[in-house]
Amino acid sequence: MIVNSVAYRDGKKIADVAREEIHSYLQRKDCIVWVAVRDPEPHELDRMEEEFDLHPLAVEDSRHGHQRPKFEEYGDSLFLVMHMIEPDGDDLRVGEVNIFVAHNYVLSLRMRSERNFQDVRARCEREPELLQHGTGYILYALMDAVVDRYFPILDDIETRLESIEDQIFAGTSPRANIEALYGIKQDLVTLKHATAPLLEAVGKLHGGRVPQVCNGLGEYFRDVSDHLGRINQSIDAAREMVTTAISVNLSMITLQESEVTKRLAGYAALVAVPTMIAGIYGMN
Numbered sequence: 001m002i003v004n005s006v007a008y009r010d011g012k013k014i015a016d017v018a019r020e021e022i023h024s025y026l027q028r029k030d031c032i033v034w035v036a037v038r039d040p041e042p043h044e045l046d047r048m049e050e051e052f053d054l055h056p057l058a059v060e061d062s063r064h065g066h067q068r069p070k071f072e073e074y075g076d077s078l079f080l081v082m083h084m085i086e087p088d089g090d091d092l093r094v095g096e097v098n099i100f101v102a103h104n105y106v107l108s109l110r111m112r113s114e115r116n117f118q119d120v121r122a123r124c125e126r127e128p129e130l131l132q133h134g135t136g137y138i139l140y141a142l143m144d145a146v147v148d149r150y151f152p153i154l155d156d157i158e159t160r161l162e163s164i165e166d167q168i169f170a171g172t173s174p175r176a177n178i179e180a181l182y183g184i185k186q187d188l189v190t191l192k193h194a195t196a197p198l199l200e201a202v203g204k205l206h207g208g209r210v211p212q213v214c215n216g217l218g219e220y221f222r223d224v225s226d227h228l229g230r231i232n233q234s235i236d237a238a239r240e241m242v243t244t245a246i247s248v249n250l251s252m253i254t255l256q257e258s259e260v261t262k263r264l265a266g267y268a269a270l271v272a273v274p275t276m277i278a279g280i281y282g283m284n
Contacts, residue, residue: 001044003036003116011128023051026105032135034106036117052107054100055079062098065111069194071201077102078211080139080201082146083194084113085153090183092153092190099142103213106138120145136213140220143202147227150195154234157187161241174249181249185242192235199228 005017009031017025017033025033037044042063049059055074061067061081072079077100084095095113099106108117120141124131131137164180205214205221214221 001038001040003038003110004121005033005035006121007031007033008131011130011132013125026052029104032104032106032138034121034135034138035108036121037107037109038116039111040109048107052100052102052105053077054107058098058100062109065096067096067098069197069201071204073211076212078139078213080143082143082198084110084115084146085150085191085194086113086115087153087156092187094190094194097142097146099139101135101139101213103135106135106142108142115149117142117145133217134213136211136215136217137220139214140217140224143221143224144227147195147198147224147231150191150231151227153187153191154231154238157184157191158234158238160184161238161245165241165245168245168248168252174252178246178249181242181246185239185246188235188239188242192232192239195228195231195235199225199232202228 002019005019005022006013007015007017007025014031015025017035022033022035025031037048040048040062045059045063048054049056055077058072058074058079061079067081069083070081080099080101082097082099084097086093086095093112096111097113097117098109098111100109101107110116124138124141160180161184164177164184168174168177202221202225205211206218206225207222210218210221
């Protein structure tokens with residue numbers, strides 16, 4: 001389903017584009033078109049493949065979904081996959097955004113995600129001097145938004161981890177702590193699967209040879225790369241803390257079980273002494 005479709009010229013919005021008008025705007029050389037789609041149906045993908053002249057391999061990836069974050073170049077067009085991570089109760093829901101970029105269009109396909117990119121579009125329209133860079137700037141703005149949305153997820157994980165650390169030293173149930181720690185560990189793995197491949201992908205957009213639509217935007221993509229680097233370092237540090245916390249809890253469980261064993265042995269000894277004495281006197 002098309003969420004919105006807008007044409008821009010010289011960094012400024014010139015029209016909301018109806019579905020049947022997209023093809024004619026794509027033929028124009030004086031503007032770019034940004035089309036946002038949510039959970040596209042197979043027949044919609046077929047139509048977009050023909051209308052935007054999308055590469056079949058990229059369309060196939062979008063058709064199947066659940067792709068690893070990656071960046072591909074197909075001639076003069078680009079294809080980027082990113083994971084959208086959102087809280088879902090006590091779990092994390094992993095959605096996906098696939099972005100097709102050429103010199104005259106951006107086509108963003110959002111799948112299995114509730115959060116849209118209206119704020120990104122508004123940001124671009126507030127910055128016409130930057131939007132004049134063309135479709136490469138829209139690509140940057142989308143990447144920047146997705147990466148920035150990882151920070152609250154990571155902050156929540158770190159807060160949960162700190163809370164469990166407090167419980168460990170307060171002597172609360174080690175077994176309950178371990179269960180919670182494994183939940184955090186799984187969330188960190190989910191976040192790592194989103195950020196590590198994306199860090200590799202964004203490296204192709206700054207420094208050295210970059211796609212033509214990204215020319216002049218190296219410092220912006222480098223900023224995204226820096227954010228991803230910080231997130232990855234924080235994830236690695238948190239995973240080490242989780243591993244240490246699990247080890248401490250297992251040690252506490254072992255100590256508790258050892259104490260129980262000692263107590264049982266003591267009780268057994270107390271019972272055994274009178275029994276032995278009674279047995280000795282009974283023999284007499």
